[in-house]
Amino acid sequence: MVTFFKLDRLVMQFGGLTAVSDFSLELHPGELVGLIGPNGAGKTTVFNLIVGFLTPTSGQVFWLGEDVTGLPPQHITARGIARTFQNIRLFTDMTVLENVMVSLHHKMRAHFWQAMLGLPQYRREDRRIHEEAMGFLQELGLAHLAEEKASSLPYGQQRRLEIARALATHPRLLLLDEPAAGMNPQETQELAGLIRSLRSKYDLTVFLIEHDMKFVMGLCERIKVLDYGVTIAEGTPQQIQCNPEVIKAYLGEPKPAGGTETCSK
């Protein structure tokens, strides 16, 4: 069996600064894995390394048995890895529907001249893209906003649109960069339900970065903790909560007599 997804000892150095060091990870199909760590720990850098926005100083990225290290982002997306952005990056001057339709473009078979002349093959494909995009909007409860400008949506819905847009590229691995950032507790809870249902519906493997601990602990099956680019812990949410290294990274040195209730063995 080929490896589904594997990061092999990724290292990323910016000048003298090591943003990520020796990061290894293997994902199995259908898993829901979280990546946490204090600010500046290098989490987003890991994402950028996976999708090809950065080329690692050393180490490799394997996807479906193929070495995809250093491929440009558009090729990674075409191979089935999609991402959302921490600071929302929608196409603000385009409509909600167009935002999603852009993601379906890379599957376009018709040529540009067929589009320029309005030939039937192109029109058929365009209609299919339109319908499919509407399907994704429906899935995320944005269908009634299809003709609105993306910039006019409230924050929570912009986050949803980011997910819709990523989903529309037909990924098998979905990378979510702080999907719950800026959401209220109710929205966060809805989001967790949404991610679970999308995962089963589209056979997704989800790898996400999040700061909301309640969200991560409730949702993820496995968690990896980064601090200053170094992996300090890995395991189930339960194990992570009790890991002294993690507590130290987040809260500083514990008092000698300390220890939380949940961690008592």
Next chain:
Amino acid sequence: MDRENRNVILNTLSILILLGVLFLFHRYGSLYQIRILNNMAIFITLAVSYNLVNGICGQLHLGPNAFITIGAYTAALLTMAPAKKQMLFIIQPLIWPFTVVHAPFLLAILAGGVAATVFAFLISFPVFRVRGDYLAIVTLGFGEVVRVLCNAWQSLTNGPLGLKDLEPYTNLWWSWGVAVFTIVAITKLINSSYGRAMKAIREDEVAAKAMGIDPFRHLLLAFLVSAFFSGVAGALLAHLITTISPTLFTFIFTFNLLSIIVIGGLGSTSGAVIGAVLFAWGGEALRVVESQIDLGFVKIPGIPGMRMVIFSILLMVVIIFARRGIMGRNEFSWDWLLAKMRRGQKG
């Protein structure tokens, strides 16, 4: 009647009306009016194709004069009779294939477009390695390179003497036919999936890449399509004014085009058309201010150059009152017009 059918009917109707108007001018218009209409159509073609790169893809490309020059020279060299060429090239004889070829007009303007496209393809690799101000400078440089080449490569372009006495093939049917075809083809491209990809690159290139869009491929597509139509328009222009020389295609030409699409609204094809019409017609209409005006109680002497002063003032007025141009990024649509008319009836 559904929207699509209605639009087809209205579009056909407006093209028929345009044909009617052109026919009337063709029959009864003065040479001067016909000349203005030809100019208008050529500037529409140029502005709409230029807008594809600058407005839709959001890349500040400052070298359309290169494409226009190449289109103009290629077509001119093809349509000119070999005997005439021999007489014209007095400093250095013309190089081989052009000494014998003599092509019909249609073939010549297509060749003009293709030559411009080939040139665009060759420069696209350095051009699209950079973005923003750097892209502007690189394209500006290539525009200048072509002009300098036209001056220096005497065995091909006849240098500063230029090419004279071209056959005036360009008439209303050619110029407006090309203009309408350009508008339709480029509008279809912009509204297609490819156009959406281009707009996505304009809005956020990083996000576009993450959504599987290859920026180079799509920018190249826009650049080549734009170059093709600019080349064709250049060929039409050459056979309208019948004399071309390197001084015609300086950066000022590019600057005029840029003002047209900025005034019309960067990123709007309708805006580009409106801008081109205003530019071609307004430039002539403003000639009035350069002649002597007698208001009865006061006589204003004609001042040469007054036209440009008024033109600049108008430019500033547009920029003050419509910061994103006349149309912004909006497009003309029948829905909009009909809604407006209905409101007008009620009010």
